[in-house]
Amino acid sequence: MKTAILFSGQGAQFLGMGLDFIDANPKLKAKVKDYSELIGLDIIEALNDPLKINDTRYTQPLMVVVEMLIHDLLLSKGLKIDGYTGFSLGEFTALYAAGFFDETAILKIIDMRAKLMQEASDKYPGMMAAILALTDLDVESICKEVSNLDNLVVPANYNSDGQLVISGSKEAVLKAVDLAKQKGARRAMILNVSGAFHSPYMNEAGHSLKLYVENFKVGKPVSTLYANTNAKPLEQSNVINEIQSQISNPVYFKQTIRQMVLDGFERFIEVGPGQVLSGLVKKITPASQVYNVSKFEDIKNIEEILK
Secondary structure, three states, X not given: OEEEEEEOOOOOOOOOOOHHHHHHOHHHHHHHHHHHXXXXXXXXXXXXOOOHHHOHHHHHHHHHHHHHHHHHHHHHOOOOOOEEEEOOXXXXXXXXXXXXXXXXXXXXXXXXXXXXXXXXXHHOOEEEEEEEOOOHHHHHHHHHHHXXXXXXXXXXXXXXXXXXXXXXXXXXXXXXXXXXXXXXOOEEEEOOOOOOOOXXXXXXXXXXXXXXXXXXXXXXXXXEEEOOOOOOEOOHHHHHHHHHHHOOOOEOHHHHHHHXXXXXXXXXXXXXXXXXXXXXXXXXXXXXXXXXXXXXXXXXXXXXXXX
16 A cells, blocks of 8 residues: 655644654654754744744744654654655655755755745735635636736635635735635635735745755655646656745645545555644545644554554
8 A cells, every 4th residue: 555645734833733742752852953053943942932833934944844853753663655745835844755855955945935935925915715615617717807917816725626725915815705705605714824825926935945945956856756836746857946836836735636546545644733634635535544643642543554
């Protein structure tokens, strides 16, 4: 049975996430100390800070650190992994886990990504909203209808059938939400995020991030990684372009999971805070085995797999 790891995305974070893993393992404590020095952030303090945990500038590196720690712990326990994907931010943990970057490089890259995305959000204020119970075509049409040169809204996250997240300027997103309700959306709700992620308003951040990432060596992968931007296995030669385009283009999550099922994956383990991806996968592929490792106690749920 082919097993895939899915890394959680921004929005799933919670206060104190990962601390139970760190407290239970002295080796992880030592790693966290090294990581703190590397990115100039007291990670333990930040994981306990209700303001930093939800601030894009800190949320992104904190989540990647926690996901790396959990992933490496599962590997040390003998988990066999055949492939990876990550949701938005989670794709960067996947780049590390699949072998494209070492831990030093990926932490520096995600720290820069967080900085650039925060700057873009300050320069181009925006928001995101989830639209439920309309078709993708309906939501895509709504985005086109309300958008103009000054105020854009675009599809951002293809989560599952009947669940699509949109992103753009505040004015355009609010218009799209109203129109979606008129067209029969069961829910159309503004998300608690700090910017128009996965939209053209992030283009400048993507360009700057690409220039930064070009300073790092892209390694030969040790496992397959399915990319956010096209739901296909990522080639070593396309990693830097993926990092640039991913920040301003849609996350094709449901398409990715369906492609992975076609490629023989039958077991999916979400690694990282929350259970958002686990819930989506159960909707996308009800026949697959789905697990979640968000807290240290969750490891007992996959003990049979580790044997």
